Amino acid sequence: MLNIGLAVDYLLRNAPGLEALGGRIFPVMITSDEEVPFPNLVYGRTSITPALTKGGGKDAVTVTIDIWGTSYAEVIGLAMATREALEHKNGTFAGVRLQDSYLTSASELADPPGFFGQSLVFEFR
Numbered sequence: 001m002l003n004i005g006l007a008v009d010y011l012l013r014n015a016p017g018l019e020a021l022g023g024r025i026f027p028v029m030i031t032s033d034e035e036v037p038f039p040n041l042v043y044g045r046t047s048i049t050p051a052l053t054k055g056g057g058k059d060a061v062t063v064t065i066d067i068w069g070t071s072y073a074e075v076i077g078l079a080m081a082t083r084e085a086l087e088h089k090n091g092t093f094a095g096v097r098l099q100d101s102y103l104t105s106a107s108e109l110a111d112p113p114g115f116f117g118q119s120l121v122f123e124f125r
Contacts, residue, residue, distance in 0.1 A: 001048065004061045004124055007096035008043050011089065017081030020074070038115070039069035039078055046121070058099050058125040065120045066109065072116045079106065079118035086122050099125045 005027050012018060012025050024040035043065045051057030065082055069075040089101045101124045109117030 001059045001061045001096065001124065002045075003096050004045055004063060005043065006094040007089075007098060007124070008063055008065075008086065010094035011085050012041065012043070012082065015081060015085030017084060018078065020078065039067065039074055041065060041067045041078070041082070061124045062104070063122050063124060065122070067118045067120070068109075068111070069116055070114055075116045075118045079120060082120060089124075101125070 009025065009027060013023070018025075018041075021039055021041055022037075024036055026040065026042045028042070028044045030036050030040065030042060043063055045061060046064045047062040049060040051059050065086075067075050067078045067082065069078065083103055087102055089098045091098060101122055103120060104123050105121045107119045109119055111117065
Protein backbone atom coordinates (compact mmCIF):
# COMPACT_ATOMS: atom_id res chain seq x y z
CA MET A 1 0.00 0.00 0.00
CA LEU A 2 2.46 2.57 -1.15
CA ASN A 3 -0.55 4.74 -1.97
CA ILE A 4 -1.80 4.97 1.65
CA GLY A 5 -1.26 8.73 1.61
CA LEU A 6 -4.14 9.13 -0.84
CA ALA A 7 -6.56 7.52 1.63
CA VAL A 8 -5.15 9.44 4.61
CA ASP A 9 -5.47 12.74 2.75
CA TYR A 10 -9.05 11.97 1.73
CA LEU A 11 -10.11 10.94 5.24
CA LEU A 12 -8.51 13.99 6.89
CA ARG A 13 -9.89 16.51 4.41
CA ASN A 14 -13.41 15.11 4.81
CA ALA A 15 -13.38 14.77 8.60
CA PRO A 16 -15.68 16.73 10.85
CA GLY A 17 -13.66 18.43 13.56
CA LEU A 18 -10.69 19.32 11.37
CA GLU A 19 -12.19 22.48 9.86
CA ALA A 20 -9.81 24.62 11.98
CA LEU A 21 -6.98 23.39 9.76
CA GLY A 22 -8.50 25.34 6.87
CA GLY A 23 -7.11 22.81 4.40
CA ARG A 24 -3.56 23.11 5.80
CA ILE A 25 -2.98 19.36 5.48
CA PHE A 26 0.31 18.42 3.84
CA PRO A 27 1.87 15.14 2.70
CA VAL A 28 5.47 14.62 3.89
CA MET A 29 6.33 18.34 4.35
CA ILE A 30 4.83 21.81 4.18
CA THR A 31 5.06 22.80 0.55
CA SER A 32 4.62 26.52 0.33
CA ASP A 33 6.87 29.44 -0.50
CA GLU A 34 4.98 31.50 2.05
CA GLU A 35 4.79 31.06 5.80
CA VAL A 36 1.94 28.68 6.57
CA PRO A 37 -0.27 29.76 9.48
CA PHE A 38 -1.12 27.54 12.44
CA PRO A 39 -2.69 25.14 13.03
CA ASN A 40 -1.41 22.76 10.38
CA LEU A 41 -0.91 19.04 9.90
CA VAL A 42 1.78 17.00 8.12
CA TYR A 43 1.45 13.27 7.45
CA GLY A 44 3.72 10.67 5.93
CA ARG A 45 4.26 6.96 5.54
CA THR A 46 7.05 5.92 7.90
CA SER A 47 7.21 2.17 7.26
CA ILE A 48 5.66 -0.69 5.34
CA THR A 49 5.76 -4.38 6.18
CA PRO A 50 4.80 -6.43 3.13
CA ALA A 51 2.39 -9.32 3.55
CA LEU A 52 4.52 -12.27 2.47
CA THR A 53 1.89 -14.99 2.43
CA LYS A 54 0.61 -17.31 -0.25
CA GLY A 55 -2.89 -15.97 0.29
CA GLY A 56 -1.86 -12.40 -0.45
CA GLY A 57 -2.74 -10.71 2.85
CA LYS A 58 -2.49 -6.98 3.38
CA ASP A 59 0.64 -4.92 3.94
CA ALA A 60 0.97 -3.25 7.34
CA VAL A 61 1.68 0.43 6.74
CA THR A 62 2.64 2.93 9.44
CA VAL A 63 1.76 6.60 9.01
CA THR A 64 2.87 9.40 11.31
CA ILE A 65 0.77 12.55 11.68
CA ASP A 66 2.19 15.71 13.23
CA ILE A 67 -0.21 18.47 14.24
CA TRP A 68 1.14 21.92 15.16
CA GLY A 69 -0.53 24.95 16.70
CA THR A 70 -0.10 27.82 19.10
CA SER A 71 -2.48 26.46 21.76
CA TYR A 72 -2.11 23.22 23.68
CA ALA A 73 -5.88 22.80 23.90
CA GLU A 74 -6.23 23.38 20.15
CA VAL A 75 -3.74 20.67 19.16
CA ILE A 76 -5.29 18.22 21.64
CA GLY A 77 -8.70 18.81 20.04
CA LEU A 78 -7.27 18.37 16.55
CA ALA A 79 -5.49 15.18 17.63
CA MET A 80 -8.75 13.75 18.94
CA ALA A 81 -10.54 14.67 15.68
CA THR A 82 -7.69 13.12 13.68
CA ARG A 83 -7.99 9.88 15.62
CA GLU A 84 -11.73 9.86 14.98
CA ALA A 85 -11.10 10.44 11.26
CA LEU A 86 -8.55 7.64 10.83
CA GLU A 87 -9.21 4.90 13.37
CA HIS A 88 -11.10 1.68 12.53
CA LYS A 89 -11.61 2.46 8.85
CA ASN A 90 -12.78 -0.29 6.56
CA GLY A 91 -13.63 0.40 2.93
CA THR A 92 -12.23 2.08 -0.14
CA PHE A 93 -11.07 5.68 0.21
CA ALA A 94 -9.54 7.58 -2.73
CA GLY A 95 -9.10 4.24 -4.50
CA VAL A 96 -7.23 2.62 -1.59
CA ARG A 97 -8.78 -0.43 0.07
CA LEU A 98 -8.43 -0.48 3.88
CA GLN A 99 -9.23 -3.46 6.08
CA ASP A 100 -8.56 -1.69 9.38
CA SER A 101 -6.61 1.11 10.98
CA TYR A 102 -5.72 1.96 14.54
CA LEU A 103 -3.66 4.33 16.65
CA THR A 104 -0.43 2.68 17.83
CA SER A 105 1.14 5.58 19.74
CA ALA A 106 0.95 9.28 20.46
CA SER A 107 3.40 11.80 21.86
CA GLU A 108 3.49 15.48 22.63
CA LEU A 109 5.81 17.92 20.89
CA ALA A 110 7.03 21.43 21.63
CA ASP A 111 8.93 24.01 19.62
CA PRO A 112 9.66 26.93 21.94
CA PRO A 113 8.66 29.60 22.17
CA GLY A 114 4.96 28.91 22.03
CA PHE A 115 4.37 26.11 19.52
CA PHE A 116 2.64 22.92 20.64
CA GLY A 117 2.34 19.66 18.76
CA GLN A 118 0.92 16.19 18.80
CA SER A 119 2.46 13.27 16.95
CA LEU A 120 0.12 10.35 16.22
CA VAL A 121 1.19 7.02 14.73
CA PHE A 122 -1.35 4.84 12.95
CA GLU A 123 -1.13 1.41 11.40
CA PHE A 124 -3.20 0.63 8.32
CA ARG A 125 -3.93 -2.74 6.72
